[in-house]
Amino acid sequence: MKILRNLAIACAVTVGASSAAVAQVSSFSTPPQGSVWNTMASVIAGQARESGAMNVVVQPYGGNAQMMQAVNDQLAEFSLNDVNDVITAVQGTGEYRMAMPNLRLVARVNPFPVGLYVKESSGMTAVSDLEGRSVPSGWDAFPIARSHISAILAAGGLTWDDVKQVPVPELIRGSDDMASGRVDSAFFALGGPKVAEVDAAVGGVRYLTVEANEETLAKIQEVRPAFYFTEVEPAPVRVGVKEPMAFVTWDNVLLTGAHVSDEQVADLLAVLFDEKEAIAAAYPPLGALDLETAYKAYPGVEYHPGAAAFFEARGIAQTPAQ
Structure with missing residues (x-):
């Protein structure tokens, strides 16, 4: 995994140095094609590309443990998951043998x-x-x-x-x-x-x-x-x-890594909520997206600062954990 991470980082640095004009690519780690999270990520990524806000691609993995590891280890920028699983991944409890402290919440997406x-x-x-x-x-x-x-x-x-x-x-x-x-x-x-x-x-x-x-x-x-x-x-x-x-x-949540910039997080949140109608038309369950309830506190995991700043700018106060 370290070798893959080092290669990925080295390649990213090389590409960035060789052409500053190349748009930054953000990736979504998901389960295999055919899963709900893969479908949701594909719709969000497609809308982000269509609106011109971001260049987002979807990278399927074998399951939730692998896709969480990808975000934690800087091999992916975003993912979708059950908030319970994110909490246990951060803590290194339940099905996770090692803590993943780099995971951060971006938004509550929808009931699942x-x-x-x-x-x-x-x-x-x-x-x-x-x-x-x-x-x-x-x-x-x-x-x-x-x-x-x-x-x-x-x-x-x-x-x-x-x-x-x-x-x-x-x-x-x-x-x-x-x-x-x-x-x-x-x-x-x-x-x-x-x-x-x-x-x-x-x-x-x-x-x-x-x-x-x-x-x-x-x-x-x-x-x-x-x-x-x-x-x-x-x-x-x-x-x-x-x-x-x-x-x-x-509660299904959008998450990211601590390594992801505030700008990338804010840009994706803007796509989610400003392009909600188009996203819901492509995948109706995402019609449950609601800016007013998207900033919900959960125990054991924190929000990315870019997300916190986005919600504050939109006048949204954090909903306390139940």
């Missing part, structure tokens, strides 16, 4: 509902129906899924001991394995392009319902304190949602 989904032909409709059935486990390349599925199972009255665990490495493979019949269920965020792909391939999928009440809220917050429930209505872009239903949800 996640769930377990199945083939509609399975006859299952609720997470509780998975008792004795197979659920994707392991997640060596995407360890964030472990805590998310633990919370979803808890909201359905189950634990890992109540289901059959089938190891999968990451999101896309997990959905492929469900489509092929290797595992009975798959894990994915609502609105993911991969879910639509599987839906078309298997003749229909559906997300499994959970019980959203005070008891199950306490259970999911034992897994991660920033989890909460949201009610989701069916819509064409929400493949697999057959009726109004509750989802385990977290």
Whole structure:
């Protein structure tokens, strides 16, 4: 990793020295293509290029640990992630063996509902129906899924001991394995392009319902304190949602590295909020972008100074942590 970092820095210095006229390139680290974060980053990057504000490219990695490492080690400038995962990465707790102290928040982007989904032909409709059935486990390349599925199972009255665990490495493979019949269920965020792909391939999928009440809220917050429930209505872009239903949800955040300049951060924030209509038209879930609620405090992680200055200039006060 040090060799790669040194090569990347050396190349950047060489290119910068040889041609000052070349526009600075910022990169987004994301999970593989087909994931929601990759789609969101691609839309934001595309709008940044179209508006002429920035030259932004998207670089897929194997999973959340690798994409966080890329930002921390100055191999990427921006990323999108669950705020819980950012906090644990900064602290070096949970799935992270080493702290990543260079990660900084830029903005709260949107609520991020996640769930377990199945083939509609399975006859299952609720997470509780998975008792004795197979659920994707392991997640060596995407360890964030472990805590998310633990919370979803808890909201359905189950634990890992109540289901059959089938190891999968990451999101896309997990959905492929469900489509092929290797595992009975798959894990994915609502609105993911991969879910639509599987839906078309298997003749229909559906997300499994959970019980959203005070008891199950306490259970999911034992897994991660920033989890909460949201009610989701069916819509064409929400493949697999057959009726109004509750989802385990977290706050999705835009993050950056301490090495990134205040100007780069402010420029990307300006794209997010000044070009919101175009961004939402390209990917409707990003219509939830809201300048008034984007500057939210969270425990254990700080905002980049460029972001703090941007919100102050726009007259936005920080929302206290819940």
